[in-house]
Amino acid sequence: MAAVRGALIKHLRVNATPLPLLLLRNPKTIPNGLFNLTFNAIRRFSDEVMGSFLDKSEVTDRVLSVVKNFQKVDPSKVTPNAHLQKDLGLDSLDTVEVVMALEEEFGFEIPDNEADKISTINHAVEFIASHPQAK
Amino acid sequence: MSGATTAAYLARRAAQQERVRILYRRSLKDTLNWAVHRHLFYQDASDLRKKFEANKHVEDLDTIDKMIAAGEAMYDKWRHPDPYIVPWAPGGSKFTRNPVPPSGIEIVYDYGKEVND
Numbered sequence: 419m420a421a422v423r424g425a426l427i428k429h430l431r432v433n434a435t436p437l438p439l440l441l442l443r444n445p446k447t448i449p450n451g452l453f454n455l456t457f458n459a460i461r462r463f464s465d466e467v468m469g470s471f472l473d474k475s476e477v478t479d480r481v482l483s484v485v486k487n488f489q490k491v492d493p494s495k496v497t498p499n500a501h502l503q504k505d506l507g508l509d510s511l512d513t514v515e516v517v518m519a520l521e522e523e524f525g526f527e528i529p530d531n532e533a534d535k536i537s538t539i540n541h542a543v544e545f546i547a548s549h550p551q552a553k
Numbered sequence: 554m555s556g557a558t559t560a561a562y563l564a565r566r567a568a569q570q571e572r573v574r575i576l577y578r579r580s581l582k583d584t585l586n587w588a589v590h591r592h593l594f595y596q597d598a599s600d601l602r603k604k605f606e607a608n609k610h611v612e613d614l615d616t617i618d619k620m621i622a623a624g625e626a627m628y629d630k631w632r633h634p635d636p637y638i639v640p641w642a643p644g645g646s647k648f649t650r651n652p653v654p655p656s657g658i659e660i661v662y663d664y665g666k667e668v669n670d
Contacts, residue, residue, distance in 0.1 A: 512571060514578045519575055527642035530575050 427529045474547045481543055484523050487517060513537070520546070565614055574620050577605060579628060585630035 478498055485492040491506050502508050502516060519531045520526070524546055529534075536542050584601060588594040611617055640647035 511577055511602065512572055514574055514581065518578065518581055525639065527639040527645075530578065533578060534571060534574055 471550055472547055474543060477547045478539075478543050480523060481539060481546070484519050485539065488512075488516060488519070493523060496539070498543065503537065517542070526540055562614070568622060569614070569617050573605070573624075576621065576624050576628060577601075580624075580631075583628065583631060583633055583636070586636045588632075 440495070445528070446499055472496070482496055485496050485506075490508065490512060496504055497505075500506055502509070502513050508516065511534070514533070517536055519529065520527055521540060526546070528545070536545065580601060581598060584597045585594050588597050608620055610622070638645040642648060
C-alpha cells in the first residue's frame with residue numbers, strides 16, 4: 419500500500435525546470451523586457467561577509483610604502499624580496515613594529531604565532547593577499 | 554660557563570626571544586588601546602621601546618627568564634578592559650556573525666513572476 423502510494427507520487431511528480439533561474443540570471447534573455455534589471459536577481463548570502471581578495475600588486479605597493487615610511491629603514495633598499503632582518507638591518511622588535519604597522523594599514527588582525535613568522539616582505543604580501551578580509 | 558653555544562642553550566634563547574617578541578607586540582597594542590591619540594601613542598611606544606632596549610644585552614638565561622616573567626606580570630596588570638579588536642577577529646563584534654551558509658542555497662527573487670508570463 420505504501421509502496422503503491424510512493425510509486426504514484428513519484429509518477430505524478432513534476433520536474434522543476436532550471437529555466438526560470440537562467441532567465442533571471444541574465445535579464446537580457448527575457449523577451450518581454452519586464453526585467454530590465456541591472457543587478458543579479460539571485461543574491462548570495464554572504465558575499466559581503468566573505469569579502470574579496472586584494473590583488474597582489476596593490477598589496478605589494480602598499481606594503482612597500484609602509485616599510486619605506488619606517489624611520490629606521492633606508493628607502494632605497496626596500497624591494498619585494500627584501501628580508502626584513504638581513505637586508506634591511508631591522509631588529510626583531512623592529513619586525514614586530516613593522517608587522518603592527520601593516521596590520522593598521524590593512525585593517526587586519528594577524529594572530530600572534532603567524533606574526534612571528536613573517537620575515538620577508540614577500541611573505542607578508544602573500545599573507546595579506548590570501549586573506550579575504552584585508553581592506 | 555662551558556655550555557655557551559650548545560643546542561639546548563640556543564633553543565632556550567630562541568624560545569625566550571619569541572616570548573619577548575610576543576610580549577612586545579601585545580604591550581604595543583595595549584599602549585595603543587590606552588593612548589588613543591596618536592601623538593601620545595608615539596611617545597609611549599618609544600618609552601616602551603627604550604625599556605626593552607635597555608635589557609637587550611643580558612646574557613644569563615635565568616635573569617632573562619625572570620625579566621620576561623616580570624614583564625608579563627606588568628602587562629597583565631596594565632591590560633585594557635575594553636581593547637580594540639578588529640570586528641571580524643575572534644573576540645570582535647562581527648566574529649561568526651554571518652557564518653557561511655551551506656552551499657547550494659540560493660534565494661531566487663522572482664517577485665511572483667510566473668513561468669508563463
